[in-house]
Amino acid sequence: MLNYIWAFMILAGVVFAAFTGNMGAVTDAALSSAGEAVSLCITMAGVMALWMGLMKIAERSGLVAGLALRIQPFLSFMFPRIPREHEARKYIATNFIANILGLGWACTPAGLKAMEALAGLERERGNPAYLEEGPGDGLKNAPRKVPRTASREMCTFLILNTSSLQLIPVNMIVYRTQYGSVNPAAVIAPAILATLFSTVVAIIFCKIMDKKP
Amino acid sequence: MAEVLANFSNIMIPVIIFYIVAHGVINRVQVYEEFVGGAKEGIRTVAQILPTLVGLMVGVGVLRASGFMEFLGKMLGRLTAEIGIPADIVPLILVKMFSSSAATGLVLDIFKTHGTDSYIGMLTSILMSCTETIFYTMSVYFLAAKVSKTRYTLAGALLSMAAGLAASVVLAGMM
Numbered sequence: 001m002l003n004y005i006w007a008f009m010i011l012a013g014v015v016f017a018a019f020t021g022n023m024g025a026v027t028d029a030a031l032s033s034a035g036e037a038v039s040l041c042i043t044m045a046g047v048m049a050l051w052m053g054l055m056k057i058a059e060r061s062g063l064v065a066g067l068a069l070r071i072q073p074f075l076s077f078m079f080p081r082i083p084r085e086h087e088a089r090k091y092i093a094t095n096f097i098a099n100i101l102g103l104g105w106a107c108t109p110a111g112l113k114a115m116e117a118l119a120g121l122e123r124e125r126g127n128p129a130y131l132e133e134g135p136g137d138g139l140k141n142a143p144r145k146v147p148r149t150a151s152r153e154m155c156t157f158l159i160l161n162t163s164s165l166q167l168i169p170v171n172m173i174v175y176r177t178q179y180g181s182v183n184p185a186a187v188i189a190p191a192i193l194a195t196l197f198s199t200v201v202a203i204i205f206c207k208i209m210d211k212k213p
Numbered sequence: 214m215a216e217v218l219a220n221f222s223n224i225m226i227p228v229i230i231f232y233i234v235a236h237g238v239i240n241r242v243q244v245y246e247e248f249v250g251g252a253k254e255g256i257r258t259v260a261q262i263l264p265t266l267v268g269l270m271v272g273v274g275v276l277r278a279s280g281f282m283e284f285l286g287k288m289l290g291r292l293t294a295e296i297g298i299p300a301d302i303v304p305l306i307l308v309k310m311f312s313s314s315a316a317t318g319l320v321l322d323i324f325k326t327h328g329t330d331s332y333i334g335m336l337t338s339i340l341m342s343c344t345e346t347i348f349y350t351m352s353v354y355f356l357a358a359k360v361s362k363t364r365y366t367l368a369g370a371l372l373s374m375a376a377g378l379a380a381s382v383v384l385a386g387m388m
Binding site for chain 2: 006010012015022034037051052053056057058061063108116157162171175176178180181182189190191200205206
C-alpha cells in the first residue's frame with residue numbers, strides 16, 4: 001500500500017513540478033524535509049520514552065491487566081455470542097486496552113491474535129469455510145477453496161478498531177509541541193469527545209447490523 | 214466550554230502520571246527501573262520510524278512544493294468549504310484512511326503552514342486523534358483470519374470516520 005502512495009507522491013510531484021516550473025522548490029523541499037524528519041524524531045524521542053516508560057510501570061503493576069478485566073461487561077455487550085471462556089475475549093480485551101492507552105506496538109499483535117481466535121470460533125461453530133481446507137469436490141479429490149466471509153464478531157471487532165479508541169493522542173501532542181503550539185495539550189479534551197462520539201456511532205451501527213438476520 | 218476543555222486537557226497528563234506511578238509503588242514495582250526499561254523501548258521505536266518519516270516527509274514535501282497539493286485542494290476544497298472543511302484537510306482525510314505515517318507527513322505540513330492553534334491546526338489535531346487507518350487495519354487483520362468477504366465492516370468504518378470528522382469540525386469551531 002505504502003509503496004503506491006509513496007511512489008505516487010514522488011513521481012506525481014516531480015512531473016507536476018516540471019509542468020508548473022516549480023523544480024527549484026521541489027529540490028529545496030526534498031532536502032529540507034529530510035532534515036526536518038530528523039529534528040522531529042529528536043523531539044519525539046523524549047516524549048515517547050516518557051510515555052513508554054510509564055506504560056511499562058502500568059504493565060508491571062497489573063494496571064493494564066486490571067483494565068482488561070474491567071471491560072469484560074462491555075465485551076459481553078458487544079460480543080454476546082462469544083463464549084465466556086473463549087480465548088478470543090482475552091485478545092480482544094488486550095487489543096482494546098492497548099488501543100485506548102495508545103500502545104500502538106501492543107495493539108497489532110493482540111489484534112491479529114484476536115482475529116485468529118475468532119476464525120477458530122467459526123471453526124468450532126462448524127462453518128465449512130473455516131475448516132483448514134475447504135470440502136473436496138469428491139471427483140478430483142482436490143480441496144476446493146471456499147472464500148471466507150467475516151463473522152459478525154469480526155465485523156464488530158474491526159469497526160470498533162477503526163473507529164479509533166485512543167484516549168490520549170500522544171503523537172499529536174508531540175507534533176504540536178514541535179511546531180510551536182502555545183498549548184500542545186489543548187487537543188486532549190476535544191480528542192476524547194470526538195473519539196467517544198465516533199466510537200458510539202460505531203457501537204450503534206454494529207448493534208443494528210447484529211440484529212439483522 | 215472552551216475553558217473547561219482546556220482545563221481538563223491540562224490536568225490530564227499530571228493525573229495520569231501520578232496514578233500510574235502511585236499504582237506501581239503500591240504494587241511494589243521497581244518503578245524507576247521499569248520506567249527506564251520502557252523508555253529504552255520508546256527510544257528504539259522512534260529510531261525505527263525515523264527512516265520511514267524521512268521518506269514520507271520528503272514525499273509530502275515534494276508533492277507540496279510541486280503545487281500539486283494546492284491544485285487538488287482547490288478542486289475539492291470548493292465543495293467541502295461549505296461544511297467547514299478547509300481545502301488543506303481534504304487530502305489529509307483521504308491519506309489517513311490508508312497510512313498513518315503518510316498522514317503524519319501531511320499533518321506536519323499543515324502545522325508548518327497554518328500553525329498548530331489556528332482553526333485548521335486544531336481541526337487537524339482533533340481529526341487525527343479520532344480516526345484510524347481504515348484500509349490498512351482491515352487488510353492486515355482480515356489477512357490474519359484469511360477472510361476475503363468483509364460484509365458491512367467498511368460501511369461501519371466509514372460511518373464512524375464521518376462521525377469523527379463531524380465532531381472534529383464542531384469541536385474545532387468551539388476552541
